[in-house]
Amino acid sequence: xxxxxxxxxxxxxxxxxxxxxxxxxxxxxxxxxxxxxxxxxxxxxxxxxxxxxxxxxxxxxxxxxxxxxxxxxxxxxxxxxxxxxxxxxxxxxxxxxxxxxxxxxxxxxxxxxxxxxxxxxxxxxxxxxxxxxxxxxxxxxxxx
Amino acid sequence: xxxxxxxxxxxxxxxxxxxxxxxxxxxxxxxxxxxxxxxxxxxxxxxxxxxxxxxxxxxxxxxxxxxxxxxxxxxxxxxxxxxxxxxxxxxxxxxxxxxxxxxxxxxxxxxxxxxxxxxxxxxxxxxxxxxxxxxxxxxxxxxxxxxxxxxxxxxxxxxxxxxxxxxxxxxxxxxxxxxxxxxxxxxxxxxxxxxxxxxxxxxxxxxxxxxxxxxxxxxxxxxxxxxxxxxxxxxxxxxxxxxxxxxxxxxxxxxxxxxxxxxxxxxxxxxxxxxxxxxxxxxxxxxxxxxxxxxxxxxxxxxxxxxxxxxxxxxxxxxxxxxxxxxxxxxxxxxxxxxxxxxxxxxxxxxxxxxxxxxxxxxxxxxxxxxxxxxxxxxxxxxxxxxxxxxxxxxxxxxxxxxxxxxxxxxxxxxxxxxxxxxxxxxxxxxxxxxxxxxxxxxxxxxxxxxxxxxxxxxxxxxxxxxxxxxxxxxxxxxxxxxxxxx
Numbered sequence: 001x002x003x004x005x006x007x008x009x010x011x012x013x014x015x016x017x018x019x020x021x022x023x024x025x026x027x028x029x030x031x032x033x034x035x036x037x038x039x040x041x042x043x044x045x046x047x048x049x050x051x052x053x054x055x056x057x058x059x060x061x062x063x064x065x066x067x068x069x070x071x072x073x074x075x076x077x078x079x080x081x082x083x084x085x086x087x088x089x090x091x092x093x094x095x096x097x098x099x100x101x102x103x104x105x106x107x108x109x110x111x112x113x114x115x116x117x118x119x120x121x122x123x124x125x126x127x128x129x130x131x132x133x134x135x136x137x138x139x140x141x142x143x144x
Numbered sequence: 145x146x147x148x149x150x151x152x153x154x155x156x157x158x159x160x161x162x163x164x165x166x167x168x169x170x171x172x173x174x175x176x177x178x179x180x181x182x183x184x185x186x187x188x189x190x191x192x193x194x195x196x197x198x199x200x201x202x203x204x205x206x207x208x209x210x211x212x213x214x215x216x217x218x219x220x221x222x223x224x225x226x227x228x229x230x231x232x233x234x235x236x237x238x239x240x241x242x243x244x245x246x247x248x249x250x251x252x253x254x255x256x257x258x259x260x261x262x263x264x265x266x267x268x269x270x271x272x273x274x275x276x277x278x279x280x281x282x283x284x285x286x287x288x289x290x291x292x293x294x295x296x297x298x299x300x301x302x303x304x305x306x307x308x309x310x311x312x313x314x315x316x317x318x319x320x321x322x323x324x325x326x327x328x329x330x331x332x333x334x335x336x337x338x339x340x341x342x343x344x345x346x347x348x349x350x351x352x353x354x355x356x357x358x359x360x361x362x363x364x365x366x367x368x369x370x371x372x373x374x375x376x377x378x379x380x381x382x383x384x385x386x387x388x389x390x391x392x393x394x395x396x397x398x399x400x401x402x403x404x405x406x407x408x409x410x411x412x413x414x415x416x417x418x419x420x421x422x423x424x425x426x427x428x429x430x431x432x433x434x435x436x437x438x439x440x441x442x443x444x445x446x447x448x449x450x451x452x453x454x455x456x457x458x459x460x461x462x463x464x465x466x467x468x469x470x471x472x473x474x475x476x477x478x479x480x481x482x483x484x485x486x487x488x489x490x491x492x493x494x495x496x497x498x499x500x501x502x503x504x505x506x507x508x509x510x511x512x513x514x515x516x517x518x519x520x521x522x523x524x525x526x527x528x529x530x531x532x533x534x535x536x537x538x539x540x541x542x543x544x545x546x547x548x549x550x551x552x553x554x555x556x557x558x559x560x561x562x563x564x565x566x567x568x569x570x571x572x573x574x575x576x577x578x579x580x581x582x583x584x585x586x587x588x589x590x591x592x593x594x595x596x597x598x599x600x601x602x603x604x605x606x607x608x609x610x611x612x613x614x615x616x617x618x619x620x621x622x623x624x625x626x627x628x629x630x631x
Contacts, residue, residue: 069169076162076259083159093209095151 002138004058014056021049029123030116039119043126050131059138068135071128078125085117149196150205150220152189153232154269156182161262168255176243179258183239183265187232190269194225198616202624204275204337212275213338219275223621227401227477228272231394234481234599235265238393241489241595242386245496249298249384257297261390264290268398277324277410278334280402281317284366287398288313291391298384305378312375316365323358326351336410344412356411360418363406366399369459370429373452380448381501385492388444392451393485397477400458404473408465408625423463427556429456434563438570442501443491446567447484450526453560454480460553461541469544470622471614472537478606479525479533486522486599487571489592490515494575497586503570507578508585515588516576518596523568525603528561533603536610 005011025045032038054062085098092100098114099107145152160182168175197203202221206212220228239261246254267287274280292313296306328334330351331342346352361372368376380392407419433453440446454476461473491501493515499505508516525532538557545553606613 072165073169076165079162080159080166083155083162087155089208090145090148094206095148095155096208099209 002054002059002141004061005056010056014052018049018053021052022046025049025123025127029119032119033112033115039122040126042119043123044130046123046127047130047134050127051134054134054138059142062131062135066131066135068132071132071135074124074128075132076125078121078123078128081121081124082118085114085121088114146192146196146200147203148205149189149193150203150218150273151207153186153193153228154266154273156186156189157232157262157266157269160186161259161266164255164259164262168259172252172255175255176246176258179255179262180236180239180243182262183232183236186265186269187229187236190225190228190232193220194222194229194617196220197222197225213333213335216279217275217335217337218273219336220273221621221624222617223401223405223474223624224272226474226617226621227397228269230478230481231268231272231398232265234393234485235261235268235390237595237599238386238390238485238489241592242389242492244589244591245384245389245492246386248496249386257294257386260290260294260297261387264294264390265394268394271398271402275336276334277327277336277339277406280406281321281324284320284399284402285317287395288317288366291395294387294391295379295383297387298382300382301378302382302384305375305382309375309379312365312372316362316372318362319358319365320362323355323360323362326355326358330355336405339410340412343410347412352411356407356418359406359411360403360422363399363403364422364425364459367396367403367455367458368452369425369455370432370452373429373433373455376452377445377448380451380488381442381444385488385495388488389485389492392447392488393481396451396455397481400455400462400473400477404462404470404625407462408470419463419465421463423460423550423553426456426459426461426463427553429453429459430556430560431456431563434560434567437567438563440567441503443503443506443571443574444488444501446503446571447487447491450564450567451480451484453563454484454526457538457541457557457560460557461544464541464544464548464550464553465626466544466547467619467622467626468540468547470625471618472540472542472544474618474621475533475540475610475614476537479537479603482599482603482606483522483525483532483534486518486596486603487526489596489599490519490522491571493588493592493596494585497588499580499585503574504578505580506571506574507580507583508575509578510576511585512588514593515596516572518593518600519575520572521600521603523572525607526568527564531604531607533607533610536607536614540614 025042028037029042086096089095089097089100098111101110101114160179164175164179167178205218207216246257250257264287267283270283271280292306292310296303333339365372430453433449437446437449457476458473461469525534528534528538542557
């Protein structure tokens with residue numbers, strides 16, 4: 001059973017830590033294609049931040065913040081964003097050819113944007129899937 | 145859009161798989177229809193791809209515009225086009241037939257089943273389309289992990305079967321990946337065409353021998369080749385009916401395709417002692433699988449062991465590696481997918497109508513003649529009675545075995561047909577003449593009957609046109625795989 005942690009130190013520290021962790025997740029996401037990091041890592045950090053909420057503040061605190069139906073939509077939607085970005089490449093040479101993305105600037109700039117969009121899709125899918133797995137397992141734990 | 149045909153089938157199933165759970169949030173019933181529609185669209189795209197190959201020749205498709213050997217390539221040629229049509233077409237039929245059953249078995253979770261089934265199809269279509277060894281691994285795992293979940297989705301004994309399937313499947317994938325790593329260490333390349341060009345110069349390397357052996361063993365586990373079939377009987381026996389309509393028909397075929405592609409056109413299989421070993425293992429699989437199938441009392445387990453036997457035929461063809469033996473093996477993939485799909489759909493319909501899976505309890509009598517007749521047609525194809533497709537595939541295999549001067553293999557192919565006669569009669573005889581035939585049984589839903597009729601008609605009709613099919617598509621596919629293997 002996952003319940004609110006008794007220690008004030010833990011709950012207070014988690015309240016401070018979670019927004020910072022999410023900010024760091026976003027940093028890892030938007031810098032992923034230029035420095036170490038990327039969509040998967042960012043998704044894991046974002047997902048872990050929500051799981052930390054549940055572990056320290058209880059499952060109810062998590063349920064106040066996220067909605068399982070929204071998680072399903074985000075998990076599948078992240079993959080769809082990936083496919084949609086890749087499909088823009090049909091206008092160019094092939095699937096995933098980001099140089100065909102519309103917008104100002106050179107093909108290099110278009111590839112930069114394409115990779116960012118793909119990373120956002122991956123991050124959404126990974127974060128939502130992690131939270132979903134945790135929610136389902138925790139719900140089963142609560143039933144028994 | 146013609147240039148993009150290699151990637152379209154798997155993209156369509158992937159989009160369908162991801163759109164289904166989203167649509168299910170607002171309109172659960174529409175979601176199942178969407179999933180079947182996505183599979184059908186993928187089948188049409190695969191058919192278009194095959195037609196395009198016949199007109200315009202093979203295509204190599206560089207994802208992201210990065211050409212091989214550095215980028216990731218998809219390949220559309222007669223072989224991958226043909227197997228793609230088999231997988232997507234039979235997969236669509238299975239999803240359509242399973243849609244009603246899925247609502248009964250899963251209730252509100254039916255769209256989840258459809259999404260998972262489409263992910264599995266994406267994996268299978270990806271294996272077929274890929275021109276890159278590592279990508280084959282990725283798609284093998286996509287297909288495998290969704291298959292584990294599908295087998296487990298019914299709960300009960302299916303959970304144990306799925307765990308066993310997961311353990312053995314992961315062992316197979318690990319063998320395959322280790323083999324790929326050895327080849328990569330040897331050549332620095334993962335692209336199939338590039339490897340095929342580099343490996344002949346390295347034929348003496350122990351890394352090549354080891355890598356080839358690991359890859360073949362890994363894929364043999366995935367295609368359930370005796371004696372590595374341990375995961376298959378339980379998985380196909382205890383999975384829910386909508387799942388058994390899909391996985392047995394298409395799952396092992398994709399692995400067999402990967403084995404054909406890699407063994408023959410990348411590793412230069414015809415010359416390896418491994419190839420003869422594969423052919424003889426296939427012969428043992430045909431006989432032992434047939435004997436085990438003939439001894440079963442549970443209809444689904446009987447069909448599962450018959451799959452072990454029938455995959456042996458494909459292994460014989462791949463091992464012989466002659467033109468007609470390969471054409472026979474490829475034709476057998478189609479014939480077995482259609483027949484096994486029909487048999488599992490028919491038996492699944494009887495189970496959903498309230499029957500128990502024991503052969504003694506399956507009796508239907510003459511009350512549902514269409515269902516019974518479709519089962520008989522599929523059974524005849526499994527045995528190899530003309531004009532069903534199974535006859536022609538075994539004929540080409542026999543021709544190949546005779547041409548290779550292998551009387552033992554000829555004997556195994558014929559003995560396998562005899563055993564198929566025994567186990568298929570036990571099933572169809574139980575359905576038509578079983579003592580339980582007088583007991584009440586619910587009517588089979590119309591969509592299921594329609595799919596069964598389509599599969600049965602395809603079994604007979606494609607058998608009648610198998611001559612042009614082999615000449616136009618399968619002989620070029622066989623020549624392609626053997627020619628690339630040459631020095």
